Every structure is written in C-alpha cells, then in structure tokens.
Amino acid sequence: MFGRSKTTSTLSKADRNGHLIIMHAVAKTFKTAAGPFTALKNVDLRVNRGEFVAIIGKSGSGKSTLLNMLTGIDRPTSGEVYVGETPVHTLSEGQMAKWRGRNLGIVFQFFQLLPTLSLVENIMLPMDFCHMYAPRERKRRAMELLDMVKMTQHANKLPSAISGGQQQRVAIARALANDPPIIVADEPTGNLDSKTAEHVFELFEGLVQQGKTIVMVTHDSDKAKRVHRAVIVSDGEVLEEYLARAFSTLSQEQLIWASHNVEPEQHEPGSIVFHSGSAPDQFYIITRGAAEVVLRTPDGQNIVAARLTPGQYFGETPALARGASVALLRGTERTATVRAALDTGVEVITLDRNTFNALIAQSEPTRESLDETADRRYAETEALLKKK
Numbered sequence: 001m002f003g004r005s006k007t008t009s010t011l012s013k014a015d016r017n018g019h020l021i022i023m024h025a026v027a028k029t030f031k032t033a034a035g036p037f038t039a040l041k042n043v044d045l046r047v048n049r050g051e052f053v054a055i056i057g058k059s060g061s062g063k064s065t066l067l068n069m070l071t072g073i074d075r076p077t078s079g080e081v082y083v084g085e086t087p088v089h090t091l092s093e094g095q096m097a098k099w100r101g102r103n104l105g106i107v108f109q110f111f112q113l114l115p116t117l118s119l120v121e122n123i124m125l126p127m128d129f130c131h132m133y134a135p136r137e138r139k140r141r142a143m144e145l146l147d148m149v150k151m152t153q154h155a156n157k158l159p160s161a162i163s164g165g166q167q168q169r170v171a172i173a174r175a176l177a178n179d180p181p182i183i184v185a186d187e188p189t190g191n192l193d194s195k196t197a198e199h200v201f202e203l204f205e206g207l208v209q210q211g212k213t214i215v216m217v218t219h220d221s222d223k224a225k226r227v228h229r230a231v232i233v234s235d236g237e238v239l240e241e242y243l244a245r246a247f248s249t250l251s252q253e254q255l256i257w258a259s260h261n262v263e264p265e266q267h268e269p270g271s272i273v274f275h276s277g278s279a280p281d282q283f284y285i286i287t288r289g290a291a292e293v294v295l296r297t298p299d300g301q302n303i304v305a306a307r308l309t310p311g312q313y314f315g316e317t318p319a320l321a322r323g324a325s326v327a328l329l330r331g332t333e334r335t336a337t338v339r340a341a342l343d344t345g346v347e348v349i350t351l352d353r354n355t356f357n358a359l360i361a362q363s364e365p366t367r368e369s370l371d372e373t374a375d376r377r378y379a380e381t382e383a384l385l386k387k388k
C-alpha cells in the first residue's frame with residue numbers, strides 16, 4: 001500500500017545511527033491453548049540516550065510484552081533488539097542475566113522486593129550478583145541509595161514492614177544499585193495512591209535530569225504528558241503520539257505505518273539542524289526543547305523568524321510554498337536555516353522524504369493542513385523581510 005517496504009535484515013551499525021535502544025521489526029507470538037496469539041506485530045522503536053519515553057495504551061495492548069523484549073525477560077519470535085552495542089535478542093540466558101544486571105534497572109508495578117531480605121540487603125543483591133563494587137563498598141552504596149529515596153531509617157526492616165509507596169522507593173533504589181544507564185519501569189505508579197505516585201514519578205524525573213534513559217509504561221495520562229515522548233501501543237502495534245498529534249487527520253493505519261519510519265534526533269543548543277539552500281531530505285516534529293527559524297535579510301542580516309516548540313513541525317516548506325504539494329521535499333532547496341534554540345537545544349522525531357511524500361499522497365486532509373501552515377509561514381516570512 002505504501003512506498004517503502006520494510007526490511008527484516010540485520011541492522012548495521014550505521015543503520016542504528018547512535019540510538020541507545022532499538023527495536024527493529026519485533027514480533028511476539030505466544031502459544032496458547034486456543035492457538036497462537038500475536039501480542040506484538042512488527043514493532044519498530046528507537047530511543048535516544050537521555051530520553052524519558054512513556055509507553056501508553058489500553059490494558060492487553062502489548063505494553064508489558066514490549067518491555068519484556070527490551071529487558072530480555074522474554075524473547076521476540078522475530079526481529080532484533082539492540083541496547084547500546086548489545087544485540088539483546090542473541091544473548092544466552094546466562095549472558096542475559098549478567099548483561100541485564102549491569103545495564104538495566106527494572107522497576108515493576110508490584111515492587112518485587114525479596115520478602116526475606118532487609119531493605120538494605122535487597123539493594124545490595126544486584127551488586128553481589130554482578131560482582132559490582134568492592135564487597136566492603138556495597139553496603140555503603142546501598143545506604144546512599146536508600147538516602148536518595150529517603151528510606152535510610154528503615155534500612156534494616158523487611159519489605160512487609162513498610163508501605164507500598166515506600167517499597168516502590170526501595171525498588172527504585174535497587175534498580176539503581178549497579179548504576180545502569182537505562183531504567184525500565186512497568187506501571188511503577190499503578191498500585192500507589194496519587195500523592196505517593198507523584199513522589200515516585202518525581203524520583204524518575206530526577207533520574208532523567210542526572211542523565212538516565214527511562215522507558216516507562218504508565219496508565220496515567222497526566223504523567224505521560226510530562227515525559228519527552230509518548231509511544232502508543234495499540235493491538236500490538238506502536239505509534240508515535242507526536243506524529244498522531246501533528247497529523248490528526250491521518251488514519252490509525254497510516255500513523256502506524258509512518259511510526260515504523262520515525263527516527264528521534266537530538267541537537268545541541270545552537271547547532272544547525274539544516275542550512276538554507278541545502279537539499280531537503282527530512283521532515284521534523286519537535287518533541288522537546290525549541291527550534292529557531294533563521295532568515296537572512298536582503299542586506300545580509302540574520303533574523304529569527306519563528307521559535308517552534310513541541311508538537312510543531314518544520315521542514316515541509318520549500319515545495320509547499322511554491323504550491324508543488326505532492327512532489328514535496330524533492331528538488332527544491334531549504335529556504336531558511338533552522339537551528340536548535342540556544343537555551344534548550346531541540347529533540348525531534350524525523351520522517352524521511354519518501355515516507356513523508358507517501359503520507360501526504362495518501363491523505364488529502366494532511367496535505368491541506370500542511371499547505372495551510374506552509375502558506376501562513378510563507379506570508380509571515382515575506383512580511384517580516386519587507387519590514388526590514
């Protein structure tokens with residue numbers, strides 16, 4: 001139906017393009033008494049270092065199954081999962097446990113602390129298992145982590161002696177025991193009252209500020225709004241929320257298809273996303289931070305024509321402004337420079353030219369709404385340049 005066919009071949013390092021987490025064409029079929037049941041279908045997902053990604057979707061849609069593919073708790077029926085340089089889908093059970101212990105912190109809805117160990121012992125366990133830190137250091141480190149989640153005074157209690165919210169805080173401290181770069185959490189606030197849930201969520205926000213990458217399943221749509229990017233799982237397929245918001249006129253099928261071809265990118269404050277005059281090859285939707293559209297006046301001054309924020313898109317203009325809607329992003333040049341805002345930098349999801357063109361060729365309302373935006377921007381630009 002659409003242009004680009006999906007490849008199921010092994011991703012090269014170049015294909016992986018520096019993303020910290022990649023799921024490529026991942027499918028999972030369970031054998032059940034009633035016959036095979038496909039819980040994940042051809043899932044593609046890319047996550048950048050430092051991103052806070054929420055996984056949302058109805059109960060039974062496949063969220064936990066998706067996380068289990070990332071953590072190696074379960075294996076895909078087909079497809080590939082990379083975390084950093086590690087092809088997780090190829091690890092043996094023994095390798096998997098060691099790898100997971102060092103690289104992932106996992107937080108579950110029901111905490112899953114070991115009931116016969118004290119809280120501090122629960123936190124030391126992953127360090128013992130992975131031989132991380134000198135044995136004498138482990139207790140001190142565990143106490144520091146308990147301090148971070150404000151639980152030091154309970155260190156020697158058993159899990160059953162503390163509340164659910166406190167258990168979850170300890171579970172987060174345990175997830176951090178080996179200082180993993182990535183935290184994966186499956187409805188970590190799902191079993192907590194709203195005030196406690198807020199505290200726990202703030203802990204996660206603090207971890208992202210420290211540079212951790214977090215993938216979190218959540219039922220709580222208010223919380224999902226506070227992350228960098230949300231991914232919707234629907235009947236075992238993944239679609240990007242920002243894409244759905246930017247293109248509200250696309251059908252679910254089109255959104256799922258386009259989501260397979262989305263790549264997140266990060267641009268440092270002040271860096272150029274593209275130059276005026278360059279060949280347009282991508283379309284961008286901002287997920288975090290801001291981008292500035294910079295124009296050059298006839299007398300050679302650079303002016304910031306617009307500041308674009310999350311949910312807004314750019315990169316569509318050149319062909320559209322000339323009314324050549326369907327041949328979009330082909331042949332023409334960029335008419336402005338776009339740079340990452342100096343104060344925030346910018347994170348975007350991108351669609352390549354073929355995907356973008358296929359989308360607007362398939363959806364007249366989408367083309368119309370893009371045309372409208374482009375016309376408006378074109379007029380604004382003209383007016384601004386005249387004023388100068």
Ligand SMILES: Nc1ncnc2c1ncn2[C@@H]1O[C@H](COP(=O)(O)OP(=O)(O)O)[C@@H](O)[C@H]1O
Nearest residue numbers: 030032037039058059060061062063064065066
């Ligand atoms: N081990 C399993 N065997 C058979 N079916 C499963 C198994 N695990 C999950 N499923 C099914 O796969 C679907 C997705 O489950 P899950 O990923 O747990 O959904 P979510 O976390 O979104 O609620 C559900 O229909 C569920 O019943």
Ligand SMILES: [Mg+2]
Nearest residue numbers: 063064065186
């Ligand atoms: Mg679940």
